[in-house]
Amino acid sequence: MGFADRDYNRVDSGGYGRAGMARDVGRVRMFSVNTWLIIICVVVYILDLMIRPQLLVNGLPVPNVYGQTVHISLLKTWGYFSVDRALGHLQLWRFITFQFLHADDITHILFNMVALFFFGPLVEEYLGSRRYLIFYLLCGVAGAVACVLLWATHILAEGAGAQLVGASAGIFGVLIAAWQIAPDATVLIYGIIPMRLRVMALLLLAVAAYTVIFRGNNAGGQASHLGGAALGYLLIKQPRILDALTPKRRPRAFTHY
Numbered sequence: 001m002g003f004a005d006r007d008y009n010r011v012d013s014g015g016y017g018r019a020g021m022a023r024d025v026g027r028v029r030m031f032s033v034n035t036w037l038i039i040i041c042v043v044v045y046i047l048d049l050m051i052r053p054q055l056l057v058n059g060l061p062v063p064n065v066y067g068q069t070v071h072i073s074l075l076k077t078w079g080y081f082s083v084d085r086a087l088g089h090l091q092l093w094r095f096i097t098f099q100f101l102h103a104d105d106i107t108h109i110l111f112n113m114v115a116l117f118f119f120g121p122l123v124e125e126y127l128g129s130r131r132y133l134i135f136y137l138l139c140g141v142a143g144a145v146a147c148v149l150l151w152a153t154h155i156l157a158e159g160a161g162a163q164l165v166g167a168s169a170g171i172f173g174v175l176i177a178a179w180q181i182a183p184d185a186t187v188l189i190y191g192i193i194p195m196r197l198r199v200m201a202l203l204l205l206a207v208a209a210y211t212v213i214f215r216g217n218n219a220g221g222q223a224s225h226l227g228g229a230a231l232g233y234l235l236i237k238q239p240r241i242l243d244a245l246t247p248k249r250r251p252r253a254f255t256h257y
Helices: 016-025 033-050 076-078 082-086 095-099 108-127 129-151 168-181 197-213 218-239 240-245
Strands: 186-191 193-196
Touching: 033 076, 033 095, 033 108, 033 129, 033 168, 076 240, 082 095, 095 129, 108 129, 108 168, 108 218, 129 168, 129 218, 129 240, 168 197, 168 218, 186 197, 193 197, 197 218, 218 240
Parallel strands: none
Antiparallel strands: 186 193
């Protein structure tokens, strides 16, 4: 998918309204937070494919969602999120680390990184780099929290050991924020089908909600999408919350001569 950089998404050079911000979609700044998030995810994905010892966790084979015994990679062993590992064993780092891991299928990371490439710069420009980093990570955490809540209320059918990996919870937060910033921007689905950003966002949310409610395929992943989207909406509407959580720059000390 891609944004169309069209004239009606622009403003005069002197202004920078919501529509005009769409000009920054898909424009890469080498040292932007968004670029580094993509680089880190890709590097972790490559390392994850390379480091493949047959491991046990606590001396026992690792079962997947379907109860089958599998051998998972070193990075996934340490980093995937599950209710059992994150809360039952107090491995709280998993609320963050799962966001940088992806399934072996290359389409998982490919679609996530393409979405982050197109929508991330818009939101980073709007929030600023420091607030954007906090925003992204918190939306990912909210995705894991949503899985916990929906599991606890028996809405999710997966057990406490169900493994969650992927950046899509944070990306859904970014998507919802982009929708609020530039709702009339045009997205090209698969590069050919034009669609308003707000329409695409609502369709994806509807799919996620339907999958969770009717316990469809990847209900846990879709639950995380809803959590990331919900917090993304709150934070883009109330960015002062991010101000309270963002480390402030220390004033430079000046030498007096």
